Amino acid sequence: MGLDVGSKTVGVALSDALGWTAQGLETIKINEEKNEFGFEQIGKIIKENEVSKIVVGLPKNMNGTIGPRGEASQNFAAELESQFGLPVILWDERLTTMAAERVLLEADVSRQKRKKVIDKMAAVMILQGYLNSQI
Template identity: 70%
Template sequence: MRVLGLDVGSKTIGVAISDEMGWTAQGIETIKINEERQQFGLDRLRQLIDEYGVDSIVIGYPKNMNGTIGPRGIASQVFADMLNEQFGLPTILWDERLTTMAAEKMLISADVSRKKRKKVIDKMAAVMILQGYLDSKN
């Protein structure tokens, strides 16, 4: 059971993968996308799905703090539907409130420079989203 975890933004997608047992999440990469031009990195996602033998996808679902769904949450729903249609894999929306902030704090506490944090923040957020999901299943 390999699960792909995604932190989807308007310019990048942070990507994480679970181990084969579904216990731990590991960051893989950050894929550049262009939401305005409808370029969503689907070719690269297909390569990763095939390479790792992924059987489901967890996508961060950014809800507002009061639980309502805003524009980014709707964009995540649309993206999840698109991935389900493209790849035929179950897609799970996972509440990601505060994951980017938590990832940022973790990187700051590890004394990672601002420039380096910018390069890995989305990948770290994907790890936190996926790990939260995996922990809820075990």
């Protein structure tokens, strides 16, 4: 399972059974201020799809340092590991959201539709990057 953790949503992607390709599944709305992080929904997805590993995008600054969003992703990953007892890999996601936006623009997806699928698409790119590194 690949996750793109934002401040308002979490994009979710799953791989095929062989771990070759990533497909977007859904976008979960979250609310950081109310401590609502979508863990209940993530737990359902883990059970339904027999997830054995989670890859969480780690947004680093271009110079490699970790800022507030990166720290939020690290905390999210630690909570996933604690709640579900699965290995969680933090994956450098620099530029994945911009790359996802570019793919959607090239596919001529309207701005409104892009907004709805951008996080799911970024999750696909995070997971696919990780899967490719395992070959």
